[in-house]
Amino acid sequence: MMVHCTASCRTGAIAAVLAASPAAAWAQGAAGDTPELPSPRTSETGGYEDPGTLVPVTKLRDAKLTPYAKPGLPQPSNDPHDLEGTYVNTFFVISPFTDVEGKAAPYTPEAQNIVWHRLNMSHIGTPVAEPGVLCRPPGLTRDMNEGTPFQIVQGRDKLVFLTEEGHSVRIVWMNAKHPKNVAPTYMGHSVGHWEGDTLVVDTVGFNDLTWIDYAGSPHSEKLHIVERIRKVDLGGPYKDLQAMITIEDQEYYTRPWTYLRTYRWRPDELVSEYNCEENMRPETLEGIVIEDPRVAGKQR
Numbered sequence: 001m002m003v004h005c006t007a008s009c010r011t012g013a014i015a016a017v018l019a020a021s022p023a024a025a026w027a028q029g030a031a032g033d034t035p036e037l038p039s040p041r042t043s044e045t046g047g048y049e050d051p052g053t054l055v056p057v058t059k060l061r062d063a064k065l066t067p068y069a070k071p072g073l074p075q076p077s078n079d080p081h082d083l084e085g086t087y088v089n090t091f092f093v094i095s096p097f098t099d100v101e102g103k104a105a106p107y108t109p110e111a112q113n114i115v116w117h118r119l120n121m122s123h124i125g126t127p128v129a130e131p132g133v134l135c136r137p138p139g140l141t142r143d144m145n146e147g148t149p150f151q152i153v154q155g156r157d158k159l160v161f162l163t164e165e166g167h168s169v170r171i172v173w174m175n176a177k178h179p180k181n182v183a184p185t186y187m188g189h190s191v192g193h194w195e196g197d198t199l200v201v202d203t204v205g206f207n208d209l210t211w212i213d214y215a216g217s218p219h220s221e222k223l224h225i226v227e228r229i230r231k232v233d234l235g236g237p238y239k240d241l242q243a244m245i246t247i248e249d250q251e252y253y254t255r256p257w258t259y260l261r262t263y264r265w266r267p268d269e270l271v272s273e274y275n276c277e278e279n280m281r282p283e284t285l286e287g288i289v290i291e292d293p294r295v296a297g298k299q300r
Helices: 007-020 022-027 109-123
Strands: 085-089 150-154 158-163 168-174 189-195 198-204 224-232 240-248 257-265
Touching: none
Parallel strands: 168 189
Antiparallel strands: 085 150, 085 257, 150 158, 158 168, 189 198, 198 224, 224 240, 240 257
């Protein structure tokens, strides 16, 4: 079994790494500067490190790709339309997400101010509380970036994503349409359909209380996310799940941008109990700043 980091230990690790990494220097640089990223390479586990899953050069020294499950366990279904099972993200990213080419997200000036503010707060040792630390749902992009397992339960008219982190639940309604005047929620409203062997998931109806990534990249209620999910063979003992995730939000990004995530098939993992409230003690939140997202863009 994998060892899973609690909200409190994750917050400390995030603050330490961001404070020591080029991301902190980038946060204080001129608009348009981007973190230096290593080029893609084949990993020791036989998988592939996508540009979209890489963090800046300075990162946790012991950071490794999530390994494959041991050989001999049940294989995933050969049916490309059957995604049911348990998966784990190959690489838990704590720096600002980059696109499939390793380039920084196309922030508007206001969005870049917000990211600068949040990274600088980490750099000086008073990190801003990310939503999960406050026991709020993490949001779709953060949910799909966690290092804890998630399970897909598949039915005839829907897929359900069950994530250990925050015990979040997301329903993808198949061959359906978004209702009119969707009420804003943390996870949004998702509909899906198949294009060949690729599951296309369209999600709208977000509130603005979550972050795109752990570094603090913002989004508005206009956020629109499209995921293109499919099974891929990367040379390991089991097929992986891969998702091309496109972000569109005209309030904070100058154009749509896409990043890539890969998930290991892990039938040996269970979605375990996660008690966020146990971490909500004074010592856990010591030094952490509770932020009003509506004024973050004015702070720098």
